[in-house]
Amino acid sequence: MTVTIKDVAQKAKVSTATVSLVLHNNNRIPDVTRRKVLKAIQDLDYRPSRIARGLVLRQTHNIGFIVTDDHFLKTEPFYTHIFLGTEFEARGHKYYILLNTIPSVFNEQNCLPRFVTEKNVDGIIIAGKVPAEIITCLEPYQLPLVFVDYHPANGKHCAVLIDNIEGGKKATDYLIDLGHRRIAFLGGDLDHPSIRDRFHGYKLALEEKKIPLDNKLIITSETMTSREAGAHAAVELLKKSKNVTAVFACNDAMALGAIQLFKSHGLRIPQDISIIGFDDVEAGITSDPPLTTIHVPKIDIGAQTMKVMVDILEKRVKKSHKVLISVELVVRASTRKI
Amino acid sequence: MTVTIKDVAQKAKVSTATVSLVLHNNNRIPDVTRRKVLKAIQDLDYRPSRIARGLVLRQTHNIGFIVTDDHFLKTEPFYTHIFLGTEFEARGHKYYILLNTIPSVFNEQNCLPRFVTEKNVDGIIIAGKVPAEIITCLEPYQLPLVFVDYHPANGKHCAVLIDNIEGGKKATDYLIDLGHRRIAFLGGDLDHPSIRDRFHGYKLALEEKKIPLDNKLIITSETMTSREAGAHAAVELLKKSKNVTAVFACNDAMALGAIQLFKSHGLRIPQDISIIGFDDVEAGITSDPPLTTIHVPKIDIGAQTMKVMVDILEKRVKKSHKVLISVELVVRASTRKI
DNA sequence: CTGAAAGCGCTAACAT
DNA sequence: ATGTTAGCGCTTTCAG
Numbered sequence: 001m002t003v004t005i006k007d008v009a010q011k012a013k014v015s016t017a018t019v020s021l022v023l024h025n026n027n028r029i030p031d032v033t034r035r036k037v038l039k040a041i042q043d044l045d046y047r048p049s050r051i052a053r054g055l056v057l058r059q060t061h062n063i064g065f066i067v068t069d070d071h072f073l074k075t076e077p078f079y080t081h082i083f084l085g086t087e088f089e090a091r092g093h094k095y096y097i098l099l100n101t102i103p104s105v106f107n108e109q110n111c112l113p114r115f116v117t118e119k120n121v122d123g124i125i126i127a128g129k130v131p132a133e134i135i136t137c138l139e140p141y142q143l144p145l146v147f148v149d150y151h152p153a154n155g156k157h158c159a160v161l162i163d164n165i166e167g168g169k170k171a172t173d174y175l176i177d178l179g180h181r182r183i184a185f186l187g188g189d190l191d192h193p194s195i196r197d198r199f200h201g202y203k204l205a206l207e208e209k210k211i212p213l214d215n216k217l218i219i220t221s222e223t224m225t226s227r228e229a230g231a232h233a234a235v236e237l238l239k240k241s242k243n244v245t246a247v248f249a250c251n252d253a254m255a256l257g258a259i260q261l262f263k264s265h266g267l268r269i270p271q272d273i274s275i276i277g278f279d280d281v282e283a284g285i286t287s288d289p290p291l292t293t294i295h296v297p298k299i300d301i302g303a304q305t306m307k308v309m310v311d312i313l314e315k316r317v318k319k320s321h322k323v324l325i326s327v328e329l330v331v332r333a334s335t336r337k338i
Numbered sequence: 339m340t341v342t343i344k345d346v347a348q349k350a351k352v353s354t355a356t357v358s359l360v361l362h363n364n365n366r367i368p369d370v371t372r373r374k375v376l377k378a379i380q381d382l383d384y385r386p387s388r389i390a391r392g393l394v395l396r397q398t399h400n401i402g403f404i405v406t407d408d409h410f411l412k413t414e415p416f417y418t419h420i421f422l423g424t425e426f427e428a429r430g431h432k433y434y435i436l437l438n439t440i441p442s443v444f445n446e447q448n449c450l451p452r453f454v455t456e457k458n459v460d461g462i463i464i465a466g467k468v469p470a471e472i473i474t475c476l477e478p479y480q481l482p483l484v485f486v487d488y489h490p491a492n493g494k495h496c497a498v499l500i501d502n503i504e505g506g507k508k509a510t511d512y513l514i515d516l517g518h519r520r521i522a523f524l525g526g527d528l529d530h531p532s533i534r535d536r537f538h539g540y541k542l543a544l545e546e547k548k549i550p551l552d553n554k555l556i557i558t559s560e561t562m563t564s565r566e567a568g569a570h571a572a573v574e575l576l577k578k579s580k581n582v583t584a585v586f587a588c589n590d591a592m593a594l595g596a597i598q599l600f601k602s603h604g605l606r607i608p609q610d611i612s613i614i615g616f617d618d619v620e621a622g623i624t625s626d627p628p629l630t631t632i633h634v635p636k637i638d639i640g641a642q643t644m645k646v647m648v649d650i651l652e653k654r655v656k657k658s659h660k661v662l663i664s665v666e667l668v669v670r671a672s673t674r675k676i
Numbered sequence: 677c678t679g680a681a682a683g684c685g686c687t688a689a690c691a692t
Numbered sequence: 693a694t695g696t697t698a699g700c701g702c703t704t705t706c707a708g
Binding site for chain 1: 340385386387388389390392393398410411415418422425426429432434435436437438439452453455456457458594598620621622623624625626627
């Protein structure tokens with residue numbers, strides 16, 4: 001059978017309490033005893049059981065990670081990378097991550113992941129936009145929450161956020177610097193704070209350069225931000241406006257979809273139309289042409305998020321702490337000077 | 339505080355044993371009692387604690403997922419998708435997955451993931467090639483193991499495997515059907531069973547069509563199977579052999595790397611050279627040209643793997659059970675008839 | 677400085 | 693049919 005603290009105690013001829021004490025070397029156990037115990041531990045290759053310890057300490061060393069299923073699947077692997085980032089960071093802090101996707105529309109039935117009802121996590125990371133109701137459902141459990149790439153309107157929660165306004169502005173600035181004036185914005189779901197902020201950055205840049213906003217250049221009727229939505233938005237744009245020279249798509253998926261559609265209409269990228277995305281997703285590297293975009297450090301964001309969580313758990317908290325992640329322009333081949 | 343089984347018992351005026359019994363409705367508790375208990379449970383919104391239950395039942399309802407860090411990071415998100423597949427399937431079976439990457443070279447120090455030493459998993463899924471030593475380290479823990487996309491030479495473990503031979507053959511057959519005769523193979527790490535099998539499929543196809551094997555067309559000197567390795571293998575190929583018309587790269591990453599390199603040498607794909615990959619990775623959809631490849635159903639593979647694990651855990655085992663996943667040709671634009 | 681013992685929340689004999 | 697009780701492996705007062 002598996003070796004327990006009792007076995008160690010017996011072998012070292014001390015009580016289990018003593019073993020436990022040296023394990024958490026808070027108390028100054030005399031060196032002789034400590035050495036005896038340590039030796040027994042080593043000889044037996046004893047490892048404390050996380051489960052048993054969890055029961056008495058009421059902590060699991062698990063962190064829940066919640067994301068809606070469509071975010072995790074239908075779009076580019078953006079949240080997957082954030083997840084991986086939390087995972088890597090977690091390892092260094094002796095935590096494990098429990099992933100749980102939830103439906104993107106609220107569902108009374110199985111509103112909450114099992115890991116919360118079963119008290120199997122010490123805290124929860126919420127990635128991307130989630131139904132507001134779930135946050136309400138979560139409330140009574142008193143678990144530390146940290147949001148990433150989204151946070152609910154009342155700003156009272158911890159969150160690590162991308163600087164989407166800066167990103168939107170950088171993208172648009174770059175297009176303007178390239179000489180473009182008729183710059184379209186392809187977006188979807190303006191309820192989403194990220195999209196809204198990217199759009200805001202776009203408007204800021206135009207305003208700063210005194211370029212008037214033109215509604216014909218702004219397509220925000222999509223509800224998704226998928227590749228398909230990008231293609232669809234692109235046809236809308238082509239219908240509404242003839243003389244676009246550049247487009248800023250609110251994310252790479254839409255940019256890629258738009259590129260595909262433009263090409264199928266005989267437009268060359270970037271000769272006929274420049275296009276810039278946002279996120280810096282893998283597919284943008286090998287697309288034709290490779291996509292100019294705003295790089296978002298996804299792994300790093302995940303790591304930061306986990307760090308905030310650990311800070312909370314270990315009471316080094318600044319309550320409702322926020323972290324803003326800044327983003328960089330990555331120039332590839334889908335944009336050109338005119 | 340959190341509501342426990344005692345609270346329920348008290349409220350229903352029964353003992354905790356009775357509550358536990360109705361919870362696992364094995365015994366036929368009279369309906370009156372059962373209803374009383376159920377009502378108390380509902381009123382109190384009681385949920386059993388996984389931790390406490392785990393302690394007595396000696397099961398965690400966690401499954402460990404081990405993969406080497408370079409598999410998980412440096413290559414295309416192949417194992418990420420397999421991981422996701424296990425995750426989705428796990429949810430349906432009330433399990434959670436604990437992910438743990440390990441170094442790809444054996445490391446005496448922290449040989450084993452914490453989740454095994456701390457007894458925090460009921461079984462382990464091992465994805466991709468791992469150092470043989472880790473399997474030895476794992477042995478004493480007596481945990482059910484299931485391998486996915488790799489398995490150690492002695493065939494005594496459960497495994498779900500891709501039909502790489504079939505895939506390699508399908509890829510090569512297709513190239514041959516297109517009229518190609520001088521077909522190169524770009525590979526790396528022939529120690530890896532998957533690569534070896536794909537190569538085997540390649541040879542099988544040639545043999546069947548009586549096309550002699552030409553060593554000048556076979557590049558297997560790479561140790562990695564990354565995009566960079568693909569580019570590097572491509573220059574080797576160009577050095578060794580002038581009149582190649584098609585290449586079968588052992589995976590998409592290498593194919594994509596090779597394409598990039600060929601293009602930089604002024605070769606057009608597929609006009610000058612046809613290329614086919616293996617895996618069907620996202621980036622292949624938007625690459626230039628979109629990549630013809632062998633589709634591997636990654637999510638599904640993950641799900642199958644988890645199913646095998648559950649079968650083992652619930653004793654519906656066929657010991658050392660194997661599952662072979664078959665693969666399909668996906669024709670896109672990187673190959674042409676000659 | 678160390679050991680005895682209570683208890684974390686739950687399950688499963690064993691009694692009644 | 694239901695309750696009593698002894699653990700599961702660990703931590704932590706509280707005595708000694």
